[in-house]
Amino acid sequence: MKINIIDNSQPEASQADEREKLAALEAFLDLLKLQGKETKALRVARGLAEDTRERLNEGRAVVAYNSVNVAEMAEHPVAPERATAWLAKIWTNLEERLEERETGIQDFARQAGLSIYAWPRKTPGAGGAGNNSTYDIEFLKVPAVDALPPTMAPDDIAYVQDLTLKPAFWLKPLIRTGFALRGWRRVAFLVYGIGGLASVGALLVLLWLALTTQSARILTGDIVTLVLFAAIVGWLGFAFLSPFWRLIDLRIIMAPDLLLSLRERGVQLEAAKEPADDGQHIRVIRLVRYSGRCPKCGETVHLHDGRREFPGRLVGKCDEHPAEHVYSFDRFTKTGSPLR
Numbered sequence: 335m336k337i338n339i340i341d342n343s344q345p346e347a348s349q350a351d352e353r354e355k356l357a358a359l360e361a362f363l364d365l366l367k368l369q370g371k372e373t374k375a376l377r378v379a380r381g382l383a384e385d386t387r388e389r390l391n392e393g394r395a396v397v398a399y400n401s402v403n404v405a406e407m408a409e410h411p412v413a414p415e416r417a418t419a420w421l422a423k424i425w426t427n428l429e430e431r432l433e434e435r436e437t438g439i440q441d442f443a444r445q446a447g448l449s450i451y452a453w454p455r456k457t458p459g460a461g462g463a464g465n466n467s468t469y470d471i472e473f474l475k476v477p478a479v480d481a482l483p484p485t486m487a488p489d490d491i492a493y494v495q496d497l498t499l500k501p502a503f504w505l506k507p508l509i510r511t512g513f514a515l516r517g518w519r520r521v522a523f524l525v526y527g528i529g530g531l532a533s534v535g536a537l538l539v540l541l542w543l544a545l546t547t548q549s550a551r552i553l554t555g556d557i558v559t560l561v562l563f564a565a566i567v568g569w570l571g572f573a574f575l576s577p578f579w580r581l582i583d584l585r586i587i588m589a590p591d592l593l594l595s596l597r598e599r600g601v602q603l604e605a606a607k608e609p610a611d612d613g614q615h616i617r618v619i620r621l622v623r624y625s626g627r628c629p630k631c632g633e634t635v636h637l638h639d640g641r642r643e644f645p646g647r648l649v650g651k652c653d654e655h656p657a658e659h660v661y662s663f664d665r666f667t668k669t670g671s672p673l674r
């Protein structure tokens with residue numbers, strides 16, 4: 335019988351590997367904590383990650399689970415024969431939620447100095463009874479970035495782009511994966527900004543002419559209507575066009591509520607520079623949310639408009655102590671320093 339020579343480096347390597355997997359699971363669970371209210375789908379993801387972490391901690395092999403196991407993890411009471419159907423629905427929802435958070439978990443893993451990140455996976459079964467899909471956590475490689483890791487003081491905050499949002503339903507066809515400014519979209523963007531400004535301006539000039547040149551002939555009631563109309567046009571013009579100009583000016587602004595679904599808050603509209611296939615850069619407009627953990631109290635920090643105190647800036651404010659725990663926000667390094 336041939337006995338293989340045991341390679342001494344093997345166990346150490348796999349231990350290091352397991353430590354990194356554990357750290358990747360911690361980073362994944364940390365990201366879930368940032369999400370606020372936990373949905374059923376995120377509960378399923380948490381269950382998978384926690385059980386995998388427990389197995390790794392106890393030195394057991396990482397396994398894939400069936401739908402009944404997953405329902406138990408999520409503490410969802412469901413009859414075993416109906417678990418598959420229940421989970422299929424939840425999983426579709428989870429995939430959508432996760433897609434919006436993939437950049438966030440990669441950021442988290444990168445900031446923790448890891449080369450892998452944890453990601454829930456569904457492996458479809460061959461079909462038929464006893465051949466159901468299985469669910470587990472896979473470990474994927476963190477994509478490389480060209481930015482150097484920033485140097486941070488102990489009371490500085492690290493932000494992650496924890497969400498890359500799908501916009502409100504009426505905008506979805508337009509901004510499916512970010513609104514890349516090239517071709518007709520670039521034209522559309524400029525027409526919206528410049529054309530919008532021109533038409534609002536032209537309308538106001540017309541109204542002014544109507545008021546001044548025919549004042550002898552029109553009635554007071556008509557004047558009131560015209561002035562009201564002018565005020566509404568001016569207000570609408572401001573509401574729709576000011577985000578456009580501020581975005582061009584500042585590159586990142588708080589997203590107007592109009593662009594968001596109701597459940598989303600604390601979201602930014604960002605005009606990011608991204609590398610294109612041809613080696614050039616293109617500008618992409620997208621809805622993102624940056625958040626971080628408050629170094630002082632550990633609560634979640636979300637971005638807010640700096641308003642009068644920090645004009646033209648976005649600042650991070652801790653959810654629990656928003657008046658005192660205030661941080662700057664640097665979109666490039668994804669870090670901030672205390673402002674109070």
Ligand SMILES: [Zn+2]
Nearest residue numbers: 628631652659
């Ligand atoms: Zn705080």
